[in-house]
Amino acid sequence: MDSNDIKVLLIEDNAGDARLIEEILAKAEGHPYSVTWAQSLTAGVVQLRVETFDVILVDLFLTDSKGLDTLRSISTESPFAPLIVLTGLDDKAVAVQALQEGAQDYLLKSQLEHSTLPRAIGYAIERQRTYDTLKSLSLIDPLTGLYNRRGFVTISAQQQTFAMRTGKRIFLSFMDINQLKWINDSLGQRQGDLAITDTAAVLQKTFRSSDIIGRMGGDEFAVLCIETEPSTDEIIKARLKKNIADYTMAHPRGFRLSLSMGIVFCDPAAGFDIEALLSEAEALMNKSKGTAHVLEKSDKGIQVLMIEDNPGDARLVREMLSESRSAGFALQWAQSLAEGRLFLASRSIDVVLLDLDLPDSWGSKTITEVMKCAPTKPIVVLTGSTSEETGLEAIKYGAQDYLVKGSFTTVTLERIINFAIERKNIGEELRKAREREVAISSRIQQTLLLGSPPSDLPGIEFAAFTVPSQYVDGDFYDFIRYGDSFVDIIQGDVMGKGIPAALLGAAAKSYFLRAHSSLIYARGCAGLPSPDAIIDQVNRYIVDDLMKLESFITLCYARLDAAARTLQFVDCGHTKTVHYCAAEGRCRLLDGVNMPLGFSREDVYKTTTVPFAQGDLFFFYSDGLTEARSPDGDFYGEERIMDIIVRNASLPVDEINRMIFYAAAAFVGSQNFSDDLTCVLVAIRDRNAEPHGETATLITTSALDELAGIRAFVAEFCTRWASPPLAGEPAAALQLAVNEAVTNIMKHAYGGRADGRIDIEACDYAAHIDISLRHRGKDFKRSDVASPHFDGTAEGGFGIFIIEQSVDDVRYSSDGKGNHEIVLKKYKTRQEGEGPWNCTVKL
Amino acid sequence: MELYSEALGDVMVARIKGDHLDASTVEDFKAAANPVIEKSMKIVLDMGSLNFVDSSGIGAIISCLRKLNAKGGDLKLCGLSKPVRSLFELVRMHRIFDIFETSDEAVAAFARQ
Numbered sequence: 001m002d003s004n005d006i007k008v009l010l011i012e013d014n015a016g017d018a019r020l021i022e023e024i025l026a027k028a029e030g031h032p033y034s035v036t037w038a039q040s041l042t043a044g045v046v047q048l049r050v051e052t053f054d055v056i057l058v059d060l061f062l063t064d065s066k067g068l069d070t071l072r073s074i075s076t077e078s079p080f081a082p083l084i085v086l087t088g089l090d091d092k093a094v095a096v097q098a099l100q101e102g103a104q105d106y107l108l109k110s111q112l113e114h115s116t117l118p119r120a121i122g123y124a125i126e127r128q129r130t131y132d133t134l135k136s137l138s139l140i141d142p143l144t145g146l147y148n149r150r151g152f153v154t155i156s157a158q159q160q161t162f163a164m165r166t167g168k169r170i171f172l173s174f175m176d177i178n179q180l181k182w183i184n185d186s187l188g189q190r191q192g193d194l195a196i197t198d199t200a201a202v203l204q205k206t207f208r209s210s211d212i213i214g215r216m217g218g219d220e221f222a223v224l225c226i227e228t229e230p231s232t233d234e235i236i237k238a239r240l241k242k243n244i245a246d247y248t249m250a251h252p253r254g255f256r257l258s259l260s261m262g263i264v265f266c267d268p269a270a271g272f273d274i275e276a277l278l279s280e281a282e283a284l285m286n287k288s289k290g291t292a293h294v295l296e297k298s299d300k301g302i303q304v305l306m307i308e309d310n311p312g313d314a315r316l317v318r319e320m321l322s323e324s325r326s327a328g329f330a331l332q333w334a335q336s337l338a339e340g341r342l343f344l345a346s347r348s349i350d351v352v353l354l355d356l357d358l359p360d361s362w363g364s365k366t367i368t369e370v371m372k373c374a375p376t377k378p379i380v381v382l383t384g385s386t387s388e389e390t391g392l393e394a395i396k397y398g399a400q401d402y403l404v405k406g407s408f409t410t411v412t413l414e415r416i417i418n419f420a421i422e423r424k425n426i427g428e429e430l431r432k433a434r435e436r437e438v439a440i441s442s443r444i445q446q447t448l449l450l451g452s453p454p455s456d457l458p459g460i461e462f463a464a465f466t467v468p469s470q471y472v473d474g475d476f477y478d479f480i481r482y483g484d485s486f487v488d489i490i491q492g493d494v495m496g497k498g499i500p501a502a503l504l505g506a507a508a509k510s511y512f513l514r515a516h517s518s519l520i521y522a523r524g525c526a527g528l529p530s531p532d533a534i535i536d537q538v539n540r541y542i543v544d545d546l547m548k549l550e551s552f553i554t555l556c557y558a559r560l561d562a563a564a565r566t567l568q569f570v571d572c573g574h575t576k577t578v579h580y581c582a583a584e585g586r587c588r589l590l591d592g593v594n595m596p597l598g599f600s601r602e603d604v605y606k607t608t609t610v611p612f613a614q615g616d617l618f619f620f621y622s623d624g625l626t627e628a629r630s631p632d633g634d635f636y637g638e639e640r641i642m643d644i645i646v647r648n649a650s651l652p653v654d655e656i657n658r659m660i661f662y663a664a665a666a667f668v669g670s671q672n673f674s675d676d677l678t679c680v681l682v683a684i685r686d687r688n689a690e691p692h693g694e695t696a697t698l699i700t701t702s703a704l705d706e707l708a709g710i711r712a713f714v715a716e717f718c719t720r721w722a723s724p725p726l727a728g729e730p731a732a733a734l735q736l737a738v739n740e741a742v743t744n745i746m747k748h749a750y751g752g753r754a755d756g757r758i759d760i761e762a763c764d765y766a767a768h769i770d771i772s773l774r775h776r777g778k779d780f781k782r783s784d785v786a787s788p789h790f791d792g793t794a795e796g797g798f799g800i801f802i803i804e805q806s807v808d809d810v811r812y813s814s815d816g817k818g819n820h821e822i823v824l825k826k827y828k829t830r831q832e833g834e835g836p837w838n839c840t841v842k843l
Numbered sequence: 844m845e846l847y848s849e850a851l852g853d854v855m856v857a858r859i860k861g862d863h864l865d866a867s868t869v870e871d872f873k874a875a876a877n878p879v880i881e882k883s884m885k886i887v888l889d890m891g892s893l894n895f896v897d898s899s900g901i902g903a904i905i906s907c908l909r910k911l912n913a914k915g916g917d918l919k920l921c922g923l924s925k926p927v928r929s930l931f932e933l934v935r936m937h938r939i940f941d942i943f944e945t946s947d948e949a950v951a952a953f954a955r956q
Binding site: 039704705706707708711729732735736739740743746747795796798799801802805806 | 899
């Protein structure tokens with residue numbers, strides 16, 4: 001396959017249609033196409049994960065997915081490849097929807113011809129490219145996908161040339177969204193964004209795809225059209241208005257979308273200045289606003305919205321409020337929930353008086369509905385029932401207060417309204433303050449509390465991460481390195497939450513460094529201060545503050561001595577460190593004897609020393625991990641952690657850490673933990689010192705006849721030499737991978753010559769077998785080999801795919817002197833969730 | 844690598860003799876298979892003797908299928924040992940080929956068409 005081929009993914013369940021399309025593309029002139037056929041959405045999605053395509057042809061109606069859902073699944077999987085929809089139905093509505101959902105084109109199967117299909121593919125790719133380029137030039141507004149101001153002006157200039165050539169009139173519409181500021185302020189940014197994207201959708205529906213639509217900034221939009229049939233601004237405005245109404249009907253929101261518009265027409269032959277046209281249209285728009293139904297905020301008193309369907313009750317409240325002698329109230333009256341929503345969306349309201357039983361909503365649900373469209377507005381419930389329960393339930397649902405109809409006076413009404421507004425304001429302030437605190441403390445944690453583990457310490461690997469809880473609670477870790485032989489690991493947890501805990505953690509961290517420098521100075525050349533001396537010093541620094549704040553710190557301070565092969569640690573009331581002992585293949589918990597920092601001035605800290613060996617692991621963690629609870633209330637505990645470590649001790653450290661985290665998340669049933677969760681993993685892994693068992697070498701030529709013998713060598717090594725042996729499917733998989741890799745060396749590196757030399761070395765480790773293939777042929781990279789086709793259209797290209805699926809790791813290396821090596825690694829233990837061939841753990 | 848073929852009505856049953864179909868035997872296989880493909884429209888390939896097939900082998904079998912399909916014929920497979928079947932599944936070729944346990948079942952499937 002040539003890299004200039006246009007790679008087409010065809011998702012089509014009808015074999016006849018698929019063949020027809022393949023034939024059309026095979027015969028097409030110009031670019032060659034390589035078509036991959038997937039018979040279902042699932043198969044298509046699998047393809048999209050293994051390779052990238054230039055274009056996707058998709059039938060919307062498949063055995064496993066129907067309609068626009070098909071389209072959405074594909075665009076989620078592959079947001080960048082242009083999509084062409086194929087369909088048997090001549091259904092305009094579906095076509096238009098498909099295009100709105102992001103498809104580039106739409107083709108009827110009955111009209112597929114030798115000329116149309118390649119052209120459609122070419123255009124789709126071209127359009128997508130143009131769009132991508134524009135985006136990269138930042139001519140596109142990211143929120144709406146429309147042009148931004150720069151894009152609009154750039155593209156409009158091209159349109160002018162076109163209009164001049166055809167002698168057609170141009171018209172430019174300028175619009176803005178009424179009350180966008182109000183929507184943003186009262187309903188939140190998210191609703192504001194919705195108003196903007198809704199507007200974009202309405203404009204795309206109202207104008208043709210050849211028209212230029214831009215978001216000029218904020219709430220302003222502009223459209224440049226070439227007039228194809230005589231038009232007036234009334235026609236355009238009417239069409240826009242109808243489309244807004246249709247769209248709003250189909251997508252109900254908490255606000256009412258309305259646009260103001262100004263339109264100017266111009267003859268491009270008579271000169272054309274896009275900026276001048278824009279300001280002219282904008283001025284026209286502003287003029288039209290004067291006559292449009294624009295709502296300005298009333299300054300007089302408190303704006304009360306009463307949602308009440310009983311006119312008698314409503315009149316009573318109105319009269320009471322008008323009697324009020326204080327600030328003064330302005331009352332709006334809505335007779336249904338729907339009408340109430342309209343008021344909330346279009347007017348500035350300070351408080352809602354709400355009858356729960358309305359023609360279109362009843363009971364406590366009514367409160368929820370109102371809160372949905374106006375979460376920041378205080379609600380006072382009007383109830384006919386004298387029972388306390390109704391009122392209390394209303395408050396439980398979020399109302400600020402309640403009034404029993406017929407039993408309140410002007411004074412009570414006034415007071416309850418004022419209090420409701422005040423309480424809601426205070427509540428809002430508190431909520432915002434809490435959010436700010438969480439944001440600040442999590443920033444403190446990320447910047448001050450978490451050190452980065454050394455990445456280049458010979459023979460020792462580190463992995464560390466923290467997942468902050470909703471209320472950061474002061475987990476911290478740090479690493480202090482002394483040359484290549486010592487590294488101190490500190491992992492601690494400050495009792496408490498939020499900013500105070502985060503700051504205490506940061507302070508503690510800095511005290512460790514201070515203790516270090518002062519002790520090193522005091523000791524002169526006598527070497528490193530011991531962990532207990534450091535902790536003792538830090539406790540002296542911090543104990544008074546901690547006692548004053550009624551807080552304490554639990555931590556483990558561990559020193560890894562690479563030369564002596566010991567871990568010396570002081571465990572101050574912290575979780576018990578897990579020590580995985582590779583020789584025994586099991587874990588134990590390291591018990592500490594010390595109290596947390598901040599308990600007493602007089603504490604004497606003791607260091608415990610444990611030896612370690614090649615392959616051992618140490619796992620430090622916060623109690624957020626072991627005390628994570630399942631929905632049934634069980635603790636995650638240490639046993640589960642040790643179990644995961646034992647079964648995966650030879651995996652990369654990041655991988656083990658990730659497995660522990662995901663297993664805990666699965667246990668809790670969520671990735672949101674109630675406490676910070678910290679995992680620090682240290683592995684003693686001197687690659688050169690990894691003890692291995694038998695090794696065997698086979699030296700062969702690059703003649704294809706050798707393949708059977710090479711397979712026999714691998715099989716023999718796996719079953720007879722390796723301990724524990726590798727048998728069954730994993731052994732067959734390793735044989736297959738070696739066979740494919742050697743075939744590649746014979747065919748590609750030695751170009752089919754039979755006299756090249758290949759050295760095959762097998763090496764047995766406790767957890768895996770490595771097979772190294774060395775040759776002096778041409779170097780070839782993984783990317784030199786094409787991706788496979790799984791549809792029966794290609795006879796080759798499977799080799800690399802087979803290798804990667806059959807072993808756990810493949811490494812290519814060269815020494816620059818013409819020696820090349822491929823190392824295949826196959827693990828012996830089967831991991832959980834693994835398929836028959838594939839050893840990657842999916843989390 | 845040899846191929847023993849036997850006509851059962853209009854179906855040709857071709858039995859592979861040899862225990863592996865890899866890069867070293869694939870040319871022999873193609874040479875043996877081509878005359879059978881030229882003569883017949885309906886072929887059952889009995890792979891019962893093979894305990895190893897690699898990507899070159901799969902490629903050759905795909906090539907047989909394509910040649911037969913091109914002239915309106917068809918190919919069915921039978922007798923795949925466990926590792927061979929696993930390889931077909933790994934590269935998803937079990938979806939492209941009709942695969943049967945025995946040659947009788949494969950022949951019967953032709954008769955039903």
